[in-house]
Amino acid sequence: MDIGLVGLPATGKTTIFNLLTGGSAVTSAAGWTGKSERNVGVAKVADPRVDFLSELYKPERTIHARIQFIDLPGLSREVGGGGRGGANQFLAEIRNVDAIILVARAFANESVPATDGKIDPLRDVQDVIFELSVSDLGVVEKRLEVLGKTRNRSKEQEAEIPILERCRTALEEGRLIASLGLSEEEKAILRGYAFLTLKPLIIAANLDEEQLRKQSYPSRDGLAAFGAALETPVVEFSGRVEAELSELPPEDRRTFMGEYGLTEGGLDRLARAAYHHLDLISFFTVGEDEVRAWTIKRGTDAKRAAGKIHTDIERGFIKAEVCSFDAMKEHNSMNEIKAHGLLRLEGKEYSVKDGDIVNFRHSG
Ligand SMILES: Nc1nc2c(ncn2[C@@H]2O[C@H](COP(=O)(O)OP(=O)(O)OP(=O)(O)O)[C@@H](O)[C@H]2O)c(=O)[nH]1
Ligand SMILES: [Mg+2]
Incomplete structure (x- = not known):
């Protein structure tokens, strides 16, 4: 871009x-x-x-x-x-x-x-x-x-x-x-x-x-x-x-x-x-090694979004674990988010939203 x-x-x-x-x-x-x-x-x-x-x-x-x-x-x-x-x-x-x-x-x-x-x-x-x-x-x-x-x-x-x-x-x-x-x-x-x-x-x-x-x-x-x-x-x-x-x-x-x-x-x-x-949005990946914003066009599906990180993750895509940034802002931890039932499993067709915090499950 x-x-x-x-x-x-x-x-x-x-x-x-x-x-x-x-x-x-x-x-x-x-x-x-x-x-x-x-x-x-x-x-x-x-x-x-x-x-x-x-x-x-x-x-x-x-x-x-x-x-x-x-x-x-x-x-x-x-x-x-x-x-x-x-x-x-x-x-x-x-x-x-x-x-x-x-x-x-x-x-x-x-x-x-x-x-x-x-x-x-x-x-x-x-x-x-x-x-x-x-x-x-x-x-x-x-x-x-x-x-x-x-x-x-x-x-x-x-x-x-x-x-x-x-x-x-x-x-x-x-x-x-x-x-x-x-x-x-x-x-x-x-x-x-x-x-x-x-x-x-x-x-x-x-x-x-x-x-x-x-x-x-x-x-x-x-x-x-x-x-x-x-x-x-x-x-x-x-x-x-x-x-x-x-x-x-x-x-x-x-x-x-x-x-x-x-x-x-x-x-x-x-x-x-x-x-x-430009109709660009960000999704985030989080962890102790890295917090990172990724740029995608609005409407990009989960599988293609995974490809931004690595083509292997796109190819081996299984599911995306997703929560919103707002949920994280409120609960301050992934465990709390899970406890509140706010972590969703989304398939490859899911259209990634601005502010989503995503963890891709993939094979290989
Ligand atoms: N007072 C003032 N002068 C500025 C400002 N911005 C740029 N200038 C001056 O304007 C002149 C041109 O600035 P540049 O940033 O080179 O402008 P440019 O659009 O890249 O110029 P070209 O590449 O030649 O088209 C320089 O002498 C700057 O110091 C500003 O906000 N205020
Ligand atoms: Mg110039």
Whole structure:
């Protein structure tokens, strides 16, 4: 699961990437925009449930869920406009990610020039989405043209046409392909095209200290409305504040966050929003050696979930012993959970729920 950090140049993507992944990739100085490198790193998904289980079991290792982030070079307007070479390269990179965090600049910073001399995250977000939509529309039209000229179309090709036509209408009307609510079957038919506007999208507005404190920045209401219309979450946070936060000793962080009216760090919120928006859930395995969160797509059955841990466990799957995290939170031990009849035996078809604590029984 790869999440791409996408946006115009100097919006704070690399700053955020470094914070998320604990990395030290080079951020862009003023005037250096559009020349940055692609970075790849892994971020921990904060989860108080894992912390609780870790406290309870005091295991040798505690492993949180992880997501991989790809920090992409900014889509510069000069190369972006009209979809010439540079933009194509940029868009090709986005085709390979599973989800997009679109970073928009709201922060004031004299040493980093704003696009057209005006800070406007709504305009910037609309510009980038326009590029993504134009690119998808190009792919759709080309394909429809080819299919239109094809004689003796196969059944598969026939099935593509009405879906592609719906995609075209949506894009022409300024909507995303994601808005069509395509079925899994229809998505499978389109998979090979890797449409950019079918990917889960999160908008991240990067605020400065004052904006965060006042909860106010340019085009805030417009951005919220735009996000709502696209059914896309808008996460507000400040790269700068997060950077300062990450340098404080843990015991001072609460006080510092309180000054900004925050109860949770922005990066935690961002990673969690991505997790939820991707329809990912966690199940847990517990023991004295290891407490661990495993990531699966919602709806994954017990047998396939077992395969996340090891293919041997999937192959030799017998039963899953399952209890909920809430039961553990209440009773604090597996024996108590059993005594209360809260440990269930589930078969391979069982659809694993978020927060399930699972022990797989398997042969071999
Ligand atoms: N004041 C302020 N400056 C920031 C913030 N985030 C980033 N910057 C500055 O903006 C400049 C660009 O930051 P980067 O993180 O490199 O931005 P980027 O989006 O990765 O840039 P490209 O890769 O060139 O597209 C740097 O000089 C940062 O110090 C912020 O929250 N507040
Ligand atoms: Mg960068």
